[in-house]
Amino acid sequence: MAGVGGGGVGGVILDECVLFGGTNVNLQPDAHFLLHKLRHSNVPTGISYGAGLEAHKVSILKEIAVQYSIHCFLLDESASSIDDAIREVMLAWPNTGGRILYIVSNNKEYMFPKLSKCGWLITLLNVEGSTASTCESSSMVYINKLRELPLTICQINRKAFGNSVVTVGYIMKPSREEDFAKRGAFPMYPTQDGLMFVPLTFDLPLAPQLQEVDVVLHKATDEIISINLDGSLPSSPSITYSRGMQELQRYMEHHLDLCVIDPLSSIYPVVDRLKIQQILLGLEDLKTAGCCAIRGPNFLKVDDFNQSDLVQSLSEAKLALPSIVKPQVACGVADAHSMAIVFRVEDFKDLTVPLPAIIQEYVDHSSTLYKFYVLGEKVYHAVKSSTPNADGLKKLSGSTELKPLVFDSLKSLPTAKGNMSSGDGNSSKATIDLELVTSAANWLMRNLELTIFGFDVVIEEGTGDHVIVDVNYLPSFKEVPNEVAIPAFWGAIKKKFELKGRNK
Incomplete structure (x- = not known):
């Protein structure tokens, strides 16, 4: 020490x-x-x-x-x-x-x-x-x-x-804070590159705490009470935060010189799966002749599973069955991770996935998922077991009628057996194009204006397409070794603070 x-x-x-x-x-x-x-x-x-x-x-x-x-x-x-x-x-x-x-x-x-x-x-x-x-x-x-x-x-x-220290005030739910803290991410004594962390608490007046910090690091999605994605509203969703988060939000709005990781406006897209899917359409700009593509999955937003033209809409969206169905709200509410894999059109009508929902292309990907973590300019990844290909899913349904597979993605997945491995860019399967995915990571960072985020990639069998199936804000990056991840985490925060100072 x-x-x-x-x-x-x-x-x-x-x-x-x-x-x-x-x-x-x-x-x-x-x-x-x-x-x-x-x-x-x-x-x-x-x-x-x-x-x-x-x-x-x-x-x-x-x-x-x-x-x-x-x-x-x-x-x-x-x-x-x-x-x-x-x-x-x-x-x-x-x-x-x-x-x-x-x-x-x-x-x-x-x-x-x-x-x-x-x-x-x-x-x-x-x-x-x-x-x-x-x-x-x-x-x-x-x-x-x-x-x-x-x-x-x-x-x-x-x-x-004195001024040699950058003080970072952080707020997130206790279990998440514990995960970060036990890895040494939140020292109260300054790190070698001059960062010092202090927990913020809504149980004390917030303004005096914030006056002591240079940077606010938050997981705003931990403080969401409700989300309204009504199409009649402006592009940003209507989010109701906890009383404490509302107080923090007001403070940030009146102190624009405060460095925030990240502004709430940058968080909105990761709350809305439709918005993320629409953003991922822009990956087309990265397509290069002779190389595999990196893209988002084909998708369709539905407000009613009983709509009469559902079959036609699925066809126009280039969606075949099976497809995976997810709530449009991506996080912050209780049923945001309630999902289903549907094999037959007639099974949509009794589906319990909350509406509005996103029907998303199910990609055959050899049961392998690549989790990527972006910490400022650093990109790391881990390789994990994932859901089986469509043929394997049909066996998991346990019925000749191919009933939908309903699951909570935070608790359990219909996964195939396989070994898990992790890497920092040097230990990955030959099928993953790290240069391509790193380009996509930088593209996402610019377009989302996020400092620390993660996204999941699967590789489509046959085409080799790299498909980004999920994007999330401030992940735990727990698969990346502490000695690698924590300095990168600190470096991302320090650079954001320095860029904020230069842009004043």
């Missing part, structure tokens, strides 16, 4: 009095919130307790220390105990050159002078008369809630490192 010099935060110690919140026998909810944020923050974290603490509480603290992989220190009021604790902290965290933040309540003020002399920054929680904003003196900081601590760490580090 890199040392934290120059007055930055070298470590965080949470005293038991703020974790239990007085006489409580269990940790207060904000304690778990904070420990989750600190666990993968690249800031050493510990908890402390006095010798007189009840045995059952000591046991809880030690269990918590194991759960979050953090240190547990005995820190008592006697001078010798304080000296021992300081030595123990230095041994546990030998490479931290910055200040130790000791989060405590004022009922342990007898320890403050000695700890302050050792360079510890006393952070008082719930001090009567203190304001919600963080106020720093030479050796004291005041906060009202544990949830404020990540922002406090950010403020201290910004003061220590």
Whole structure:
């Protein structure tokens, strides 16, 4: 772990009095919130307790220390105990050159002078008369809630490192944040290329948090409540976000100099499968004589599966059966991934896929799917098992009547058996044309104006056409190794910030 010099935060110690919140026998909810944020923050974290603490509480603290992989220190009021604790902290965290933040309540003020002399920054929680904003003196900081601590760490580090640090505030659902954070993507201590991350929370006033950041990274689709794709509306869908996301949206609209990854207007196409299909029609511009084509699948939008001219419409759209049917809404709502593969025209009438829907060409692709990830200028891919060819699908239907295969694409797919492999451009099957797909990735980046996105490619048997069957915003890119993906992730954010600065 890199040392934290120059007055930055070298470590965080949470005293038991703020974790239990007085006489409580269990940790207060904000304690778990904070420990989750600190666990993968690249800031050493510990908890402390006095010798007189009840045995059952000591046991809880030690269990918590194991759960979050953090240190547990005995820190008592006697001078010798304080000296021992300081030595123990230095041994546990030998490479931290910055200040130790000791989060405590004022009922342990007898320890403050000695700890302050050792360079510890006393952070008082719930001090009567203190304001919600963080106020720093030479050796004291005041906060009202544990949830404020990540922002406090950010403020201290910004003061220590100055303009050499780009602060990225991020907001996404907890499970997604955990996936990114455990890969080391969100350090609160500056990375080598000068990025520092701070979690934003809708549980605190948003404007003071945003005033501390240079970049906002969000997964807006996590905050969608409803989407209206009424054809009578303008080209952008009518999206209702959560109250917190609406507040963030208003802030971004009034602070156009803030770097946002990515603007909500750039997110709209990936919410609407029809819009994406229409955009993919432009891939025709990349077609070169003598080379295989890269394209989107043939498609048809339907508002009613019982429409009288459905057979004619399918023929005009160059659609044969089987076809895959997907809701037009691509993400952000509960049934956006409810899909079906249909073998017979008469089975459309009883289909449960939400309307409006997109009927999409089903491409025979040898059960192989190529997942591509675009992180700024870097393009990576993974090779995965996929659904069988049409003949194999008919066997999976389990009936001579070829009933539709209905599934949720996030939970289970009618997949064929096969080995999964991954690559960064060097380990792929010979059939994939990486140069062609990279050209398409750059074309999509320009047309979608997205910084970090993913798309899925299948290769059509016989023609060799590379068909882009899905596009999504801010994917987890979990198939790409951490040592490759995370620096590319940081690099994409840094470059977007620098381009925003040059274009002001």
